[in-house]
Amino acid sequence: MKEKPVEALTEREAAEELARLAAAIAAANRAYHTLDAPEISDAEYDALKRRNAAIEARFPALKRADSPSDQVGAALAEGFGKVVHRVRMLSLENAFSAEEVTEFDERVRKFLNHSGALAYTAEPKIDGLSLSLRYEEGELVVAATRGDGEVGENVTENALTIADIPRRLTGAPRVLEVRGEVYMSHADFAALNDRQAAAGEKTFANPRNAAAGSLRQLDARITASRPLKFFAYSWGELSEPLAKTQFTAIARLKSLGFPTNPLTVLCDGPEAMLAHYRLVEAQRATLGYDIDGVVYKVDDLALQARLGFRSSTPRWALAHKFPAELAWTELLGIDIQVGRTGALSPVARLRPVTVGGVVVSNATLHNEDYIAGRDSKGQPIRGGKDIRVGDWVQVYRAGDVIPKVADVDLSRRKSDSKPFVFPDRCPECGSPANREEGDSVRRCTGGLICPAQAVERLKHFVSRGAFDIEGLGAKQVEMFFNDPILPVKTPADIFTLAARDAANPLQKLKNREGFGEVSVAKLFAAIEARRTIPLDRLIFALGIRHVGEVAAGLLARHYGTWEAFETAVTRAAPGNPEWQELTSINGIGAVMAQSLADAFQNPAERAAIDALVAQLSVQPVQARVATDSPVAGKTVVFTGTLEKMTRAEAKARAEALGAKVAGSVSARTDLVVAGPGAGSKAKEAERLGVPIIDEDAWLRLIGA
DNA sequence: GTGCCTCGAGTTCC
DNA sequence: CTCGAGGCAC
Numbered sequence: 032m033k034e035k036p037v038e039a040l041t042e043r044e045a046a047e048e049l050a051r052l053a054a055a056i057a058a059a060n061r062a063y064h065t066l067d068a069p070e071i072s073d074a075e076y077d078a079l080k081r082r083n084a085a086i087e088a089r090f091p092a093l094k095r096a097d098s099p100s101d102q103v104g105a106a107l108a109e110g111f112g113k114v115v116h117r118v119r120m121l122s123l124e125n126a127f128s129a130e131e132v133t134e135f136d137e138r139v140r141k142f143l144n145h146s147g148a149l150a151y152t153a154e155p156k157i158d159g160l161s162l163s164l165r166y167e168e169g170e171l172v173v174a175a176t177r178g179d180g181e182v183g184e185n186v187t188e189n190a191l192t193i194a195d196i197p198r199r200l201t202g203a204p205r206v207l208e209v210r211g212e213v214y215m216s217h218a219d220f221a222a223l224n225d226r227q228a229a230a231g232e233k234t235f236a237n238p239r240n241a242a243a244g245s246l247r248q249l250d251a252r253i254t255a256s257r258p259l260k261f262f263a264y265s266w267g268e269l270s271e272p273l274a275k276t277q278f279t280a281i282a283r284l285k286s287l288g289f290p291t292n293p294l295t296v297l298c299d300g301p302e303a304m305l306a307h308y309r310l311v312e313a314q315r316a317t318l319g320y321d322i323d324g325v326v327y328k329v330d331d332l333a334l335q336a337r338l339g340f341r342s343s344t345p346r347w348a349l350a351h352k353f354p355a356e357l358a359w360t361e362l363l364g365i366d367i368q369v370g371r372t373g374a375l376s377p378v379a380r381l382r383p384v385t386v387g388g389v390v391v392s393n394a395t396l397h398n399e400d401y402i403a404g405r406d407s408k409g410q411p412i413r414g415g416k417d418i419r420v421g422d423w424v425q426v427y428r429a430g431d432v433i434p435k436v437a438d439v440d441l442s443r444r445k446s447d448s449k450p451f452v453f454p455d456r457c458p459e460c461g462s463p464a465n466r467e468e469g470d471s472v473r474r475c476t477g478g479l480i481c482p483a484q485a486v487e488r489l490k491h492f493v494s495r496g497a498f499d500i501e502g503l504g505a506k507q508v509e510m511f512f513n514d515p516i517l518p519v520k521t522p523a524d525i526f527t528l529a530a531r532d533a534a535n536p537l538q539k540l541k542n543r544e545g546f547g548e549v550s551v552a553k554l555f556a557a558i559e560a561r562r563t564i565p566l567d568r569l570i571f572a573l574g575i576r577h578v579g580e581v582a583a584g585l586l587a588r589h590y591g592t593w594e595a596f597e598t599a600v601t602r603a604a605p606g607n608p609e610w611q612e613l614t615s616i617n618g619i620g621a622v623m624a625q626s627l628a629d630a631f632q633n634p635a636e637r638a639a640i641d642a643l644v645a646q647l648s649v650q651p652v653q654a655r656v657a658t659d660s661p662v663a664g665k666t667v668v669f670t671g672t673l674e675k676m677t678r679a680e681a682k683a684r685a686e687a688l689g690a691k692v693a694g695s696v697s698a699r700t701d702l703v704v705a706g707p708g709a710g711s712k713a714k715e716a717e718r719l720g721v722p723i724i725d726e727d728a729w730l731r732l733i734g735a
Numbered sequence: 736g737t738g739c740c741t742c743g744a745g746t747t748c749c
Numbered sequence: 750c751t752c753g754a755g756g757c758a759c
Contacts (some may be wrong), residue, residue, distance in 0.1 A: 125750085240749065341740075370745060378746080395746050397752075430750040433746055471753070472745095577755075579743045618742090620756050 047115050111184035111247070114175035118208065118267035120163060121180060121343060123326065123350040125430065132308075132327070133301045135349045142346060142680055143334060150330040152277045153307040154295035156350055157262055158321035158431075159214030160243045162190065165268070166207045169200045176246070180343070189246050192255035195262075197288040208267030209289060215242040216320045219258035237388030238321050260320075263289035276330045297330060308351055315353070323431060324352035337680055355427040357437065358391075360384035362422045365396065365451055367458050371487035372576050373475035375457070375464050377402055379424070379436055387428050394426055394434035398471050399453040413438055419448045459483035479635055485520060486512045488574045492522045496580045497572035498561050500525070502554040521639050522572070526562060526646035529555040565650045566593055573640065577626045585618045586627075593649040600627045617691065661732055662690040662702070670696075670713055671706030673726055681729075688733055696721060704729045 126132055140149060163183065165173040174190030175183035190196055193213065200207070215223070220238040227234045235241035245257035263284045266273060274280040278297045285291045294311055298304045308325045315322060329335050329347040338346040361382040368376045377396040384391055396402050396418065404417040416439045418424065425438035453473065457464050462477035475481050479488075489512060490505045492498055503525070511519035511528075516538050519525055532540045532551075541551040564572075567587035571580050578586070590596035603609040603624060613624045630636050667690045669681050676684070681704070682692045696703060696715040703716040703723045716723050724732070 122750095236749085243749080343741095368745090372744070374745070376745060389748065391747080393747065395751095397745090428747085428750095432748080432750050434748090435746095435751090469754095577743070581742060618756070622755060 051115055053113060111186060111249075113178075114163075114173055114183050114185045116163060116175065116178075116181060116183060116267060119180050120161060120177045120183070120210065120267070121340065121345055123348050124344045125324075126349050126351045127354070129305050132304060132349065132351055135327070136301045136304075139329060139338065139347065142338060144676070144680075145334075148300045149334070150276075151298045151300075151304055151327045152281070152295060152330050153298050153304050153311075153325055153327050154264060154292050155311050155318070155322040156324040156326045156352075157212040157214050157264075157292070158239050158323045159212040160239070160246065162186070162211060162213050162246070162261070163267055164190065164196060164209045164211075166200055166203055166209065168205060169203050171196070171198050184247070186246055188251035189248060189254040192251055193259045193261055195260050195290050200287050203287055204270045204273070206268055206270035207273075208269070209263050209284060210265040210267055211261055211263035211289070213242050213246055213259055213261050214238065214320055215245070215257070215259060218319065219260075223257065236390070239388070261290060262292050264292065264295075264326075272332070275332055277328050277332060277335070278330055280332065298327070304351075312353060322353075324350050326350050337676065337684075339680075339684065352430075355429065355431065356387040357425050357427050358384045358386040359423055359425050359440065362418065362420055362424045362436075364420055365402070365418075367454060369457060369459050369475055369481065369483035369487070371484055371491050371574055373457070373464075373477070373481065373484050374472045375399075375454070375475065376472075377451075377453070379418075381424070381426065381434075384426060386426055386434065387431055389428070391426060391428070391434045394436050396436060399466070399473055400471060402451050402453065416441060417450050419444065419451055421445055421448050457481055457483070479521075479639065482512075489519065489522065491574045492572045493525075497568055498522075498525075498564065499568075500554075500561050501557040502550065503557065521642065523639065523642035523646055525558060526643075528558060562646065563648045563650060566591075566596065566652045569593070569644075569647070569649055570596065573630065575626055575630045577623045582619060582623060585616055587652040589616050592651045593644065597631070597644075600631045603628045662688050665701040666691045666693050667702045667704060668693050668696050668700050668712060668716070669704050669706075673704075673706050675726055675730060684733065 124135075126135060136149065136151075140146070143149075161177045163173075163175045163177070164171060165175070171187070171191065173185060174187045174196075175185055177183050190213075191198060215238040217238065220235070220241050223241060224234040235244060241257075242259060245254055245259055248254045248257075264281065266280070266284070273283045278295070281291050281295055294307075294314070296307055298307060304325075304327050311322070311325050327349045329338065335345070335347040340346065362379055363382055364380040366378045366380060368378055370376060377398070379394040379396050381392050381394060400406060401412070402418045404411060404413055404415045406412050418436060418439055421444075423440040423443040424436045425440070426434055427437050429435050455464055455473070456462065457475035457477055460475065460477040460481035460483065462475050462481060464473045464475050466473045475484060477484060479485055486509055489508045493500050493503050493505075493508055508519065511517060511524075516535065517528060517531055517540060519528065532555075539551075540546050541548045565587070567584045570578065570586055571583035586596060590599060599609045599613060603613050605621075605625075610624060610628075613619060613627070614621060631640070662685060667685050669692065673681055685692050693700060696712050700716065700721045703713060703721055704726060705713045705716075705723050706726050713723055
């Protein structure tokens with residue numbers, strides 16, 4: 032692989048490469064220590080470690096929690112290496128009705144400004160786990176699970192044991208990432224469970240869990256003994272296109288030796304798609320493997336490219352799900368949980384029941400209104416039936432995951448049952464729990480006084496997008512929160528843990544049950560490493576209401592430094608210049624601005640924030656460095672008629688290249704793209720001296 | 736004011 | 750994963 036000099040790396044490239052190096056070094060370690068068969072030479076291994084160290088030296092903020100430079104070459108005791116997907120593995124938008132399918136087709140055609148019918152592929156949606164197989168020069172080099180879509184787990188050894196997956200391809204593109212689903216057939220699942228039971232091992236709840244559990248075995252020999260299968264249905268990075276259409280691309284994958292689903296067909300529009308859905312549904316029981324719906328994709332790959340992606344799903348695909356499985360059970364009780372924002376969430380405790388292959392004993396009841404049988408607008412749901420303890424309730428798993436209560440059997444309701452009374456005080460701290468006007472949730476007003484809120488905020492603080500401290504997860508936070516010797520009540524306390532432990536000669540953390548010398552040293556090192564924190568992570572970690580990961584990123588990029596951010600939000604009040612600036616940030620409105628001002632202007636909250644920041648070195652964040660696109664960071668306005676694409680499409684493409692698309696021309700506009708019929712906006716641009724180009728020039732500029 | 740599109744927050748089970 | 754709601758474009 033040709034390497035870019037460390038000096039020339041962008042931050043993003045550096046982060047990606049550090050992740051790749053961590054995975055490569057971990058894999059080499061594992062191969063060396065556990066398999067007795069080093070895959071790379073010592074010199075190559077040293078080169079990887081040197082490069083890793085060089086990149087870390089230039090970008091200290093990017094140093095990973097699992098950095099290889101912190102490891103002494105020891106084999107990783109557990110876990111798989113990480114793989115950064117070159118092309119993200121996305122999820123699909125879901126639909127549950129025929130109406131939503133026709134709407135999908137309309138939306139796609141509107142986006143493309145396509146008046147005629149469009150062709151789509153339709154195929155069964157296999158209920159397994161997705162896998163990405165990377166082939167280089169025809170050799171399988173990496174197999175990775177989906178993970179969170181950005182980073183998956185390296186399961187190459189395990190994937191190589193699956194008979195359906197070719198090790199070697201002939202006539203394939205130089206780089207080819209094949210994506211598909213690993214699954215287990217009903218017959219194999221039943222036989223496996225029989226074997227497991229006979230051997231006194233645990234059995235699996237359903238084929239999907241069995242497939243997932245089998246693929247994620249640390250010992251590949253166990254995976255080899257499990258009857259896993261594979262269907263290819265998509266692809267990631269390619270060195271050259273596979274075909275011009277989805278349907279022929281799948282045929283190409285088949286000819287390369289991958290199993291593809293025989294129920295994949297080409298449809299000329301929504302009616303044919305729905306007909307195929309009904310056909311697949313009718314055959315569902317006899318297929319011999321689990322499916323949970325039908326997937327539709329725009330067939331023309333050029334059109335797929337034009338449609339592009341939303342934040343986490345492609346615009347050109349839709350998963351049409353089968354109706355969820357339902358089950359009746361008894362509602363044993365209703366508990367109230369308190370979240371980090373103080374939200375009181377009711378949870379149903381159920382007599383355990385199997386729904387869709389999994390035993391469910393808890394289900395969400397959303398909020399007060401849901402239990403009462405009305406939605407937040409006062410409209411009756413479930414026919415206005417309320418939910419009472421002791422009722423027989425119908426449960427399903429929304430999206431096959433989250434258990435919910437769908438219905439109540441009034442005929443089985445006991446005559447002495449009483450409506451559930453939602454508490455108006457926090458069950459954890461006793462503070463009043465109020466509902467704000469127009470809000471559907473009741474919130475504890477205790478703030479930091481409420482132990483439940485305090486501990487949930489700490490959990491948020493150490494969560495993945497925030498400080499993400501290895502060895503300090505939700506469980507440990509809860510333990511330290513209640514610990515009499517080394518209490519952690521606020522985020523700042525985390526950073527004084529090591530010093531407090533050192534100052535206590537008698538009851539050292541390392542001598543406690545569940546801790547040892549090594550794990551304590553690792554924990555303290557992980558905390559130390561996070562003393563240096565990028566501004567965006569810090570802002571997110573504060574857990575300010577309405578300010579999530581994305582908003583935190585916007586704020587960090589706008590203000591750049593903690594000092595600038597802190598000054599601005601401390602001063603911001605409706606109408607003043609700081610407020611104006613804050614709300615002028617695209618994506619930050621009045622609600623978020625008020626929430627930020629509230630947090631920074633409340634003395635107790637402010638004290639906690641100041642104590643925390645005093646412990647940290649906050650890394651400034653540069654305004655988004657220009658990508659290699661010529662329009663990155665530029666503000667563009669489209670006006671007049673666009674002939675080669677629709678407005679929505681032009682906007683999406685421009686934004687994908689890092690440009691900001693505005694609706695009106697101002698002094699801050701960098702470029703106006705004017706089509707025929709452009710009127711006042713073009714005139715305004717002329718007056719302000721903003722460059723104006725036509726659509727063709729725009730397309731050339733962005734290299735389309 | 737209305738209608739997208741995203742984001743934020745809360746949730747379950749393995 | 751889903752719901753509710755914030756933010757913004759039309």
